[in-house]
Amino acid sequence: MPAPQSDSPAASLLRMESVTVSFDDLVALQPLSFEMQAGDTRVVLGAAGSGKTTLLKAALGLVKASRGRVYLFGQDITDLGERAMYDIRSRVGVLFQEGGLFDSITVAENVAYPLVNSKRLHLPPAEVDHRVEDALRFVELEHTLEKYPGELSGGMRRRVGIARAVVTEPPLVLYDSPTAGLDPITANTIMALIVRERDSQNTANLIVTQRYQDGQVMANFRYNRSSGQLEPISPNGSAANHGSNPRPTVFMVMKEGGVVFEGSQAELEASTDSYVSKFVPKHS
Amino acid sequence: MLDFLKPPVAAIQDFFGLAGLALRNVFRAPHYTDDIALQMDIIGVGSLPIVILTGFFSGLVITMQMSRALAQYGATGQVGQIVAITLARELGPVLTALLVAGRNASGIASELGSMKVTEQIDAMRALGTDPIQKLVTPRMIATAVMLPLLTIIADFVGLCGGFIIASLTLNQSASEYWTSAYQALEYNDIVQGLLKPFVFAFVISLVGCFYGLRTSGGTQGVGRATTEAVVVASVWIFVITSLLTRIFVNLT
Numbered sequence A: 001m002p003a004p005q006s007d008s009p010a011a012s013l014l015r016m017e018s019v020t021v022s023f024d025d026l027v028a029l030q031p032l033s034f035e036m037q038a039g040d041t042r043v044v045l046g047a048a049g050s051g052k053t054t055l056l057k058a059a060l061g062l063v064k065a066s067r068g069r070v071y072l073f074g075q076d077i078t079d080l081g082e083r084a085m086y087d088i089r090s091r092v093g094v095l096f097q098e099g100g101l102f103d104s105i106t107v108a109e110n111v112a113y114p115l116v117n118s119k120r121l122h123l124p125p126a127e128v129d130h131r132v133e134d135a136l137r138f139v140e141l142e143h144t145l146e147k148y149p150g151e152l153s154g155g156m157r158r159r160v161g162i163a164r165a166v167v168t169e170p171p172l173v174l175y176d177s178p179t180a181g182l183d184p185i186t187a188n189t190i191m192a193l194i195v196r197e198r199d200s201q202n203t204a205n206l207i208v209t210q211r212y213q214d215g216q217v218m219a220n221f222r223y224n225r226s227s228g229q230l231e232p233i234s235p236n237g238s239a240a241n242h243g244s245n246p247r248p249t250v251f252m253v254m255k256e257g258g259v260v261f262e263g264s265q266a267e268l269e270a271s272t273d274s275y276v277s278k279f280v281p282k283h284s
Numbered sequence B: 001m002l003d004f005l006k007p008p009v010a011a012i013q014d015f016f017g018l019a020g021l022a023l024r025n026v027f028r029a030p031h032y033t034d035d036i037a038l039q040m041d042i043i044g045v046g047s048l049p050i051v052i053l054t055g056f057f058s059g060l061v062i063t064m065q066m067s068r069a070l071a072q073y074g075a076t077g078q079v080g081q082i083v084a085i086t087l088a089r090e091l092g093p094v095l096t097a098l099l100v101a102g103r104n105a106s107g108i109a110s111e112l113g114s115m116k117v118t119e120q121i122d123a124m125r126a127l128g129t130d131p132i133q134k135l136v137t138p139r140m141i142a143t144a145v146m147l148p149l150l151t152i153i154a155d156f157v158g159l160c161g162g163f164i165i166a167s168l169t170l171n172q173s174a175s176e177y178w179t180s181a182y183q184a185l186e187y188n189d190i191v192q193g194l195l196k197p198f199v200f201a202f203v204i205s206l207v208g209c210f211y212g213l214r215t216s217g218g219t220q221g222v223g224r225a226t227t228e229a230v231v232v233a234s235v236w237i238f239v240i241t242s243l244l245t246r247i248f249v250n251l252t
Helices: A052-060 A082-089 A107-117 A125-138 A154-166 A184-201 A212-220 A265-270 B002-026 B033-071 B076-117 B120-126 B131-169 B174-184 B187-213 B218-251
Strands: A012-023 A026-037 A041-046 A067-072 A092-095 A172-176 A204-209 A221-224 A229-232 A250-255 A258-263
Touching: A012 A052, A012 A204, A026 A052, A026 A067, A026 A204, A026 A258, A041 A052, A041 A212, A052 A067, A052 A092, A052 A172, A052 A204, A052 B120, A082 B120, A092 A154, A092 B120, A107 A125, A107 A154, A125 A154, A125 A184, A154 A172, A154 A184, A172 A184, A184 A204, A184 A212, A184 A221, A184 A229, A204 A212, A212 A221, A212 A265, A250 A265, A258 A265, B002 B131, B002 B187, B033 B076, B033 B131, B076 B120, B076 B131, B076 B174, B076 B187, B076 B218, B120 B131, B131 B174, B131 B187, B187 B218
Parallel strands: A041 A204, A041 A250, A092 A172, A172 A204
Antiparallel strands: A012 A026, A012 A067, A221 A229, A250 A258
């Protein structure tokens, strides 16, 4: 992998500097800044139409920032041409809202897509097959290789989407509403997968969601590699914990294209803002 | 007034932008040869039955109409000539193009439109591939190769249809009909008969892709994009054939 061009600290994976997005007269994203480094988890909460998806698309350059600057892996992508962007985009994993799977090709071909179509990776076919199987085994769907996305359930499609997002082992993964429209049990399975991916590969995650529980799982659980289970993060890092705890999760709440809250889970739960507290279930 | 003109002008500009990118990609790597072959199969081989059927019946009908008109002048011997010229110059290219527009401009628009509304186009861009290179250019190349071939087949089958009527109702011999048909055709006819489908191919494929890629508004949007693609492609086929015919008539 080529070294990130350094006009910013080397570890910065994604940096947005007062990014604004507007379509004609409609402001979809008000000035917004944040930075993500290796191993960071950031959860963006917000109602439908609050600009969450636009935020993700702006981070990837799929939507051009009207003002402000976007840096991916330290490189300024704001004014980069579409073609120049393909290479840098292929280093980010993305899960789209409904999975975004190509429904004209099989599950295996979907997962192989980023490997086969990247100019950066030149893998022999055997290695591609091997990696595809590994990625599908990770989401426990190795038996669906020859199926088409249309034959799978919503939850399974989401899992294939995750497999496709992480098959290239990207250092940064963006998840757009990974649990939207799923029943609570399937939603929990998906979140467990995302935590497992984060902690086994030490990836940085940007998760956009309507469900507070998703963020709660990201913030309070970690994957234990030796036991193969999710376990609650103990505040003082007990001896049973192998490896370090993930870095604290940052929460962000969006409303009508703007950020109305940014901070830790404790701060989020303590917030008295009526819009922000709507996302936090009240404990008795 | 200017606000009223803005959307169509912007759309035309976007269309030519797309056409430019799609053409440029023909000469740039990566080439998705598998996709080109698949589209050739869908557009070319898939359209074959309907093109043969329509070509055959149009030849049949022209001969029936013409033999009645020619009989007034006692010139029914010329029927092969008239069928050949009408088919090669105008009806073959235009009918084939209209059929392919109805079949494939709609197919392309609905396929790309569905991909657009289910975020597959965005996914493609996010995974580092150019949707124009991967989707538009193969469809354009496949149509540009297959439509002239389909037109040749339609012309030939139409002449065969004409021959059946000529031999059954006018008692013409095979050599009489085919010699008259063959001798009537000049290079000019062949050139315009092949140039037209080649130009129509770009109209059909690019209009289908254009409306597909700018689909918005869910399933309903896909339906709208499909309808618009067929209507706009058909209208442009008629406009372009008029222009080209005008040019070629002047050339002779």
